[in-house]
Amino acid sequence: MKILKYTCIALAVIATSCSDDYFDVNSSVTAPTTSSLAPQFRIQGAIENTTGTAQYRGAREIIGVTQYAAHHTRAYESNSWTNGFTTGRYFLWQNAYVYALPNTADLIVLGKKHNAPNYTAVGKILRAYIFGMTTDQYGDIVTEDTYDGESNMNITPKFVTQKEAYKTIFRLLDEAIAELQLPSPIGLNVEGGDVLYDGDQQKWIRFAQSIKARYLNHLSKKTSGDMAYDADAIIAACEAGINSNALNAQQDFVGGEAENQRQPFAEGGYGSSRFRYFSTFFVNLLKNPLNLAVPIEDPRLTIIVPEAVDGGYVGLDVGRGLDGDPPTKYSAGNGGFYTSPTAPTYMLTYSEVKFIEAEARFRKNDLPGAYAAFKQGVQADLEKLNVPTVEMTAYLELLDIEIGPTNIDLSAIMIQKYIANMLNPETWVDMRRMDYSANIYPGLQRPVNVNLDIFPGNDEWIQAMMYEYNEEDRNYVNMPTNDPLIRLKTPVWWNTSDQ
Known part of the structure; x- marks a missing residue:
């Protein structure tokens, strides 16, 4: 670099x-x-x-x-929409x-x-x-x-x-x-x-x-x-x-000693301080991405979130901070597929293209076409993350059983796109287009310690950024x-x- x-x-x-x-x-x-x-x-x-x-x-x-990460400091600005925001x-x-x-x-x-x-x-x-x-x-x-x-x-x-x-x-x-x-x-x-x-x-x-x-x-x-x-x-x-x-x-990135030779969100990268822990929402989503009564973990969980702690993989609530808890209680953000020193920054991927197509086909009521594009998008992301063939096949078969052409909907598409587009600012566009809906993103909640001076209503979410x-x-x-x-x-x- x-x-x-x-x-x-x-x-x-x-x-x-x-x-x-x-x-x-x-x-x-x-x-x-x-x-x-x-x-x-x-x-x-x-x-x-x-x-x-x-x-x-x-x-x-x-x-x-976008709730990929949570900061260790209580009411941190990007977590609770305060200060610099x-x-x-x-x-x-x-x-x-x-x-x-x-x-x-x-x-x-x-x-x-x-x-x-x-x-x-x-x-x-x-x-x-x-x-x-x-x-x-x-x-x-x-x-x-x-x-x-x-x-x-x-x-x-x-x-x-x-x-x-x-x-x-x-x-x-x-x-x-x-x-x-x-x-x-x-x-x-x-x-x-x-x-x-x-x-x-x-x-x-x-x-x-x-x-x-x-x-x-x-x-x-x-x-x-x-x-x-x-x-x-x-x-x-x-x-x-x-x-x-x-x-x-x-x-x-080559993963060298200099900050700009490393993935910015990796340890030693110039943005690593912003990614101390994975969020509760993101970790829980990977634990049950199909929103099943009996949860089935996504095979990408252990690849994206490399560190298990007591009780398995544990995310930190966005905006809460450690609040006196030991740092070892939560899964650290550095070192996974997207946050290792040699991890790339993805601008736009094959999986995103397929999820865009799936949404467009869904909106024109082509459900078989939407599901086919959706499944291709999931497979593309699994292959990008080098998920073992046996696990990938089982997961794709599970999609056929639990979703298929008859049950494909915006929630299924947007959840998989959210996982595949980790760390891409495009995710914030999607979350706003979907009105931050918990029906689309199960388990999504406003941050803890959110800035109530500006966002007093429980249904109010941030929509744009301040000019510098x-x-x-x-x-x-x-x-x-x-x-x-x-x-x-x-x-x-x-x-x-x-x-």
Whole structure:
């Protein structure tokens, strides 16, 4: 991993020392950074900043919201929606706009400059991915008015609605798919920089189609207008998307001594402090994922949660903290399939594509098709986790018995997708689309010690994130209201029934 190196290269003119201050610049350091570079030397930085800074930060602060993890401290901010959640000290915004997006903008410009449409396409795909993560957590964002690799940076950019942001995402993806089919004089991996797909442009096309399927599927509450939910379009994108685990979009880690060489949520990784324990909800879900009267454990339990304690595998209640209990009472969060030093960061996987397809087919009342896609999604995830063949076969047979085409429903689909998408910020999108329903996610409850000053009602859940305080300082004229009583409680556009 070379995240810090490439961040500094990408922002050599924007910020002379990789400062954490968002847009802490003056008129002499807002110029483009692409004058004497070639795109093959920038693609790795663009990829690694997408995952290692933007996605990591988008996942870190919400692992308590999605209830994959629980912190050892009582009423910790991401667990109980306090402190940083109400003061704008949540840094996906900075990581996206200062570190990740400038790399994609420069890659697009350099691809055009060197007549290499494949590099321009990759820049657009990563840009769409980052815009998607950002708008899904904040709502209205900056798209056209942010750094573009050609103009001086505007430190008071205008915001666009989430609906407009989604249109931009789809446009970028469609343009990228077309550009990847054009000839290029420079291969994507000539300098070893394509750490996602080793220069295979057809795999990049499938990745772009999968992202498109993901964002089309977010529109499940839209029933009319130019952005209405379209199950057939989603299914078509899924069929053109990632079609095996070999095509999973993932950022690998070597597990070295440096923090940025390790999976961020592994011991010694730069996000390990946020993942001290698995949550009660997640552990209990793995103990009985089919919600049976007589529980049957998921074969992934011991692979994801590596540490058994007295009484077996035990999660910690989100928001409660250890509360005087010994740390050894709960299953530690580091060391499992997703939290070992060499564990990848998964951007989008074959299993997710199949679960998206299953949901779309279910919504169009194709129950046999929904179940077939659902089962393929489960199998893909079991294979990704290297579940032994005997256990995998038994589990798939159990799905046939307990669910099958006649009993397939949104709960079955979303539970398996929740398990398969561990640590991906996409899970928060799903939980909001499903209205945090305990009918969809059996056993789901609001955190202990939840912030009652903002969420006094028992049915109130967090809906969006505060904009960063430094964006508010610099760009308060253009940004939407940042009152936590409004920001944190107001559903984003795709989570409403209006057009």
